[in-house]
Amino acid sequence: MLTRREWRGFDRLFFLATVALLAIGLLALYSAAFQKSQMLGVSFLNRQLTWAILGCALAVVLVVIDYHRWLEWAYLLYGFNLILLLLVLVIGTTRGGAQRWLMIGGLTIQPSEFAKITTVLAIARFLGEHKEMPGQRFIPLIGTLILVGMPMSLVLMQPNLGTASVFFVMALAMGVVWGLPGRWIVAALLLLACLAPMGWFFIEGYQKSRLMVFMNPNLDPLGAGYTVIQSRIAMGSGFWMGKGWMSGTQNQLNFLPERHTDFIFSIVGEEWGFFGTTVCFALFLFLFSRGLRMAEQTRDPYGRLLIVGLVTMLAYHTMVNVGMVLGMMPVVGLPLPFMSYGGSWMMTCLVSCGIILSVGVRRPVF
């Protein structure tokens, strides 16, 4: 159990921001899934609420238990997750042209979501262990590339371009904080920029059309471009204060597909306007800053790397998702933290918070 001193280190504001975002997310979800719930007789809200409570409980457990235990088990968890990712490719469930889900006893899970955490754990352990070897930066680099490359390629094969990119960005941020030379980072980014056009030949037809439509949504206004156009109309029509909860016409009249999952933010935008989206942005930014502040204050390099990886993961998801909803980025299917509907994703977000707070309570508090 935690000592009183350690409890003082518990970042209450970080926790409150998380709960606030969860609450906003649940309200938006209720509005978004209202009709679908009525039609299917399934309460999306109840399910999401269940996961949120379970996730919070799990987070508390994670705060209480010393995170070093997870670092000890990092490679094991990482390996187990890789096996799950392999299984997805073999016996996974296909939805919307991609194989991403695994059916386990009536539960559908998305191992690629959990892989984000296990990979962060594995990289943190690996880079943390190699901290004491200055001048020998080549080996850690290769090791990190292998650790991030394996889940990335398995996810790419599903295929899931968006999630694959998360692994790369997380590893990059961790590398930066660990002390990777600046020119290496610049070189890596340049290489990526050169390789990106070549990727065109490797991606699937539906991904190509998504990219084409991203360039010009009106290419296919009733097909691939429909979601982007309708989402942008929903966001834009919110204006300053929005149309009011449960009163978004784009939402309630079913113009927005996927609105309870990837496009939940367009409900916030339509029904609560610029005011609502700004509140969400402030909460997210506060959350990320508080997380990074804990990383700064801890003296444990493992903990620091863990926080940086997880905060980067959450921030990257937030930015890509909002960009997607605004039509500024291709539709890559990255859900919004704490808000998008989905059990695996909700768990991943709350477990991440749990680990961040777990590092936080164990930092020296003055």
Added chain:
Amino acid sequence: MRIRIVERVIWGLMALLWAALFMTQVAHGPEYRDKAERNRTRLIPLPAARGSILDRNGVPIAEDHIRFELTVLPQELRDPQKTWTALSQALGIPEQELIRRYKKRFQARFSPVTIIEDLRPEAAFLFEEEREKFPAVLIRPVPERVYPSGPASGAVTGYLGLITANELTQLKPYGYTFRDRVGKDGLEQQYDALLRGTDGGLYVEVNAQGKIAQQMGFKSPERGKSITVSIDSRLQELIYRLLENDRAAVAVMNCASGEMLALISSPSFDPSIFVDTTRDDEINPILHNEDRPMFNRVIRGLVPPGSTFKAAVAYEGLKEGKIESSTAFECTGTVRLGNAVFRCWEAKGHGPQMVADALEHSCNTFFYQTGRRLGSEGVARAARLFRLGQATGIDLPREAKGFVPDPAWLRKSQGHTWREGDTLSFAIGQGALLTTPLQMLTLFNALATNGIWPQPHLVKMVDGRPAEIAGPVSIGLQISEVDKVKIGLERVVSSDTGTGRLARVPGLAIAAKTGTAQAATGASHAWICGYAPARDPKISFVIFVEHGGKGGVRAAKVAGQMMVYLREMGYL
């Protein structure tokens, strides 16, 4: 610390996104509001009924019948068993039958399924009143064009068809849309702009599936204007039956006013087949029928007038002083001109003939001689005096103009000069002279009225107000000379040797002229044109029977029977 780099990148990117949010939601907000508004609202057109076409007695010959369709909306059918039971009780139709119809006609979740095509209006109102009891039931009023007079008046009413691309570009400024049916012929085409109503609409809020969520506005459709025409639909039907589907054209006109009492082209078509979707299979046989039922012979059939034209030649000869009423020509059956021999239809010859005798017997010889005296210019002048070669201007679309030949035309187009023989043929209405039945009717009408020329027309009233029709004009005939022609025309029917004696009706003096126009192939065409009563003309008429043989027989018989009908109906 390196963490600061990560933090700054996150802050920077989030700030950028926040600016983008501001641009989308606030700067461009009103635009997107507008788009969202248009997204959710839709206009459901409510078709307006077309105006009726009524005959002179107020009997409809074309009208929109409002049919009530009972439809079931699949997406609203929540409790099928309850709905079917209730419907079965209300309609008195077994449940199984209702379900069978529903299953057979089901197309898609969002399109209403028609269960009953023609619901009694009382029943329709009952369902509307008890709407809550039948949430899945929708009663749809559907205007549908019906033509009670059928094929008898097909040539007058014309028919409706879907608008073509060409018509649409022309008519778009007048509010026509691509789904509109427009008049394709006859009165339906001529008065389309009046008959057509203004469509209304229902302004509704819809969801992404196009399902109605809420009604926001309503504009009731406006019925088109009704027009009353001078036709007597009962007379049309009686005459049409007389023609027995032979290729023929009949027209009857009021002498003084120019009102058409009857206008029949036979065989004809039932205009309903072009609007009734269940009768689509009847369209092709009509379009490909050799008898050309869609062809209005009265105004578009171009044929030589044959001997009926002699009346005009006789008048011109008398007026020009080339002949007198006492001038006699000896008919031996042939006229020799150079090497050519011109025959009278009576090979034995008619003996000495004066103008009235010649009209009575339709003697060719007499008119060969008159034609020689008049010359080609004189005969052409006679034709033009009676306005042959120009449309009568009746209010029907695509009227043919006909053709009056003259030496200049022959030289130019046929490449040979006008010979006297051409004049001879011309004088008896053969050769290149082409007229429509309606033109011949107006020629005889001018004789009946001593040169007063009313505008032939069909429309009498628009929406209960008298239509504007050009007044009668005079073509300047000399009454004394017309009277000499009229004596002959009266004898055509009244005399026992007259060519039109078969048209005789006891107690009615009819003046007429028969004609036989040579056809390119097959039997000759039969004509009879005239007016009645002979001394106090009230109506003029034309009967043309394609390949009807000698005019005296078929056409005259029809004329006689028609006169009986006209007298019974009080037109004589």
